[in-house]
Amino acid sequence: xxxxxxxxxxxxxxxxxxxxxxxxxxxxxxxxxxxxxxxxxxxxxxxxxxxxxxxxxxxxxxxxxxxxxxxxxxxxxxxxxxxxxxxxxxxxxxxxxxxxxxxxxxxxxxxxxxxx
Amino acid sequence: xxxxxxxxxxxxxxxxxxxxxxxxxxxxxxxxxxxxxxxxxxxxxxxxxxxxxxxxxxxxxxxxxxxxxxxxxxxxxxxxxxxxxxxxxxxxxxxxxxxxxxxx
Numbered sequence: 122x123x124x125x126x127x128x129x130x131x132x133x134x135x136x137x138x139x140x141x142x143x144x145x146x147x148x149x150x151x152x153x154x155x156x157x158x159x160x161x162x163x164x165x166x167x168x169x170x171x172x173x174x175x176x177x178x179x180x181x182x183x184x185x186x187x188x189x190x191x192x193x194x195x196x197x198x199x200x201x202x203x204x205x206x207x208x209x210x211x212x213x214x215x216x217x218x219x220x221x222x223x224x225x226x227x228x229x230x231x232x233x234x235x236x237x
Numbered sequence: 238x239x240x241x242x243x244x245x246x247x248x249x250x251x252x253x254x255x256x257x258x259x260x261x262x263x264x265x266x267x268x269x270x271x272x273x274x275x276x277x278x279x280x281x282x283x284x285x286x287x288x289x290x291x292x293x294x295x296x297x298x299x300x301x302x303x304x305x306x307x308x309x310x311x312x313x314x315x316x317x318x319x320x321x322x323x324x325x326x327x328x329x330x331x332x333x334x335x336x337x338x339x340x341x
Contacts, residue, residue, distance in 0.1 A: 125294045128285070152336040156329050163324075167249055176242050176301045180293040203318070207278040207325040214270035 125184040129198035136202045136209065145212045147205070160204050161197070168192050168200065241301040242313040250320045253327040262330045275322035282318050286310055 140148050147153040171177050172191040179186075179193055187194045238244075257264050264271065290296060290309045302311040 124292070125289065128289070132285075152332055155336065156332040159328055159332060160325065163249075163328075167245060170245060171242075174241065174298065174301055176245075176298050177295050178298065179295045183292070183294045203278060203282055203321060204325045206281070207274050207322045208329045210277040211270055211274035211326050211329065214273040215267045217270075218267070219269035219273050 123182070123184050125179075125193075125195045129195040129202070132202035133198050136205045140205070140209045143209060143213045145209045145216075147209055147212060153208075156208070157201065157204065161200070164197075164200050165190070165192070168196055172196070239301060239303050242297075242311065243303060246313060246316055246320055249324060253324045256331075257323075257327045262327070262334060264327065264330055271323075271326065274326060275319050278322045279318040283310075283315070286314060286318075 137148055140146060169190055169192055172188075172193070175191070184193050184195050189197070287308050287310060297311050297314060302313055305312040307315065
């Protein structure tokens with residue numbers, strides 16, 4: 122297995138596991154996948170530009186060299202992990218009111234969910 | 238043009254930065270969480286980037302970066318992660334906002 126391919130796959134596994142571990146469970150929600158779709162839309166433009174120019178270049182021996190346009194397949198795994206890790210940590214910390222301005226700022230619950 | 242990567246970063250952040258002021262999203266009600274999430278993502282991804290660049294998984298064009306850098310990564314690449322982190326949270330909160338409205 123190519124190194125970048127392997128590391129990228131492991132990163133996805135790790136982030137999905139973290140989502141379960143922290144009980145944020147975003148990967149089970151429909152709006153999460155809509156969000157990923159929107160982010161991948163942006164990604165096609167910006168990652169596309171980076172790899173088309175190219176501003177970033179890849180070592181042949183470390184990835185599959187299967188590309189969507191000019192974007193390596195592995196970049197989608199990399200991007201998924203990066204984006205998902207951010208919102209998992211965000212939802213986790215938001216639920217625990219990390220460093221919020223009101224007093225306490227500790228572990229009291231404040232869900233911040235939009236009422237449905 | 239050596240500022241191309243930097244300009245690209247500017248284009249990524251500019252509209253989310255302006256639109257995130259919208260109180261309906263409530264993004265800045267949780268500043269601590271915002272920092273926690275962005276830094277918490279940046280640390281492992283900076284490390285991944287440093288090691289991958291050192292091993293030759295990828296490298297960066299000198300033609301389109303300004304030339305400043307640290308640990309094998311151009312300045313633009315360092316900025317890439319906090320910027321994408323911020324944009325991710327903005328886009329997530331926007332998605333949740335519109336999703337919530339749709340269902341009401």
